Amino acid sequence: MFKKIDCVMIRVDDVAAAEKFYSEVFGLKPLWREARSVGMRLAETDAEIVLHNNADIPNKVEVHYLVSDVVMAVKTYAGKGCRVFVQPFEVLIGRCAVIQDPFGTTICLLDQTSGKRPHYIGEVP
Numbered sequence: 001m002f003k004k005i006d007c008v009m010i011r012v013d014d015v016a017a018a019e020k021f022y023s024e025v026f027g028l029k030p031l032w033r034e035a036r037s038v039g040m041r042l043a044e045t046d047a048e049i050v051l052h053n054n055a056d057i058p059n060k061v062e063v064h065y066l067v068s069d070v071v072m073a074v075k076t077y078a079g080k081g082c083r084v085f086v087q088p089f090e091v092l093i094g095r096c097a098v099i100q101d102p103f104g105t106t107i108c109l110l111d112q113t114s115g116k117r118p119h120y121i122g123e124v125p
Contacts, residue, residue, distance in 0.1 A: 007039070007048040011059035012103040018051040021102065025080045064108040070095040073109050082107070090114075 012018040019038045022028045028040035028049060037052035067073040070088045074097045078084050085106065086098035094113035100106050 005045075005047040007050045008061060008063050009050050009052060009057055010061050010103075010105050011055070011057060012051050012053060012105070014103075015051055015053050018101075018103055021081070022049065022051065025077060025082070025101075061105055062108060064096070064110045067109050067111050069113065070097050070109050070111045073097075073111075074099060 010018070015036060015038055019030060019033075019040070022040055023030070028042065031039040031041045031048060033039075036054055037050055040049040040051065042049065074084055074088055077099050081102050082099040084097070084099055086096075088095045088097040091110070092114070093116060094111040096111075097109045098106060099109065
């Protein structure tokens with residue numbers, strides 16, 4: 001049974017460069033470090049982003065990160081070296097956009113500027 005998200009694994013060529021970028025651009029802080037990986041703290045959860053260079057771990061990553069304002073986040077991150085794949089667009093709860101970091105990782109951004117999921121969309125029993 002799934003209990004929670006433990007971590008998001010992101011394969012990069014240069015762990016030190018990725019750690020620096022994720023710290024400076026996304027505001028993440030390192031929790032732990034090994035020879036080929038570093039665990040980065042997410043502010044409002046105990047889940048981690050793990051940057052690594054282990055070719056045996058698959059590199060397909062698609063995670064939606066909650067931000068306060070997608071439009072502002074896209075502007076900020078584009079100005080700091082990210083490529084915009086999909087400009088902000090409306091979704092039921094707010095806006096979404098897709099960017100790519102300099103290491104080739106696709107990053108989906110989501111905000112709740114329209115509010116949380118409406119109550120009429122029921123929980124799955």
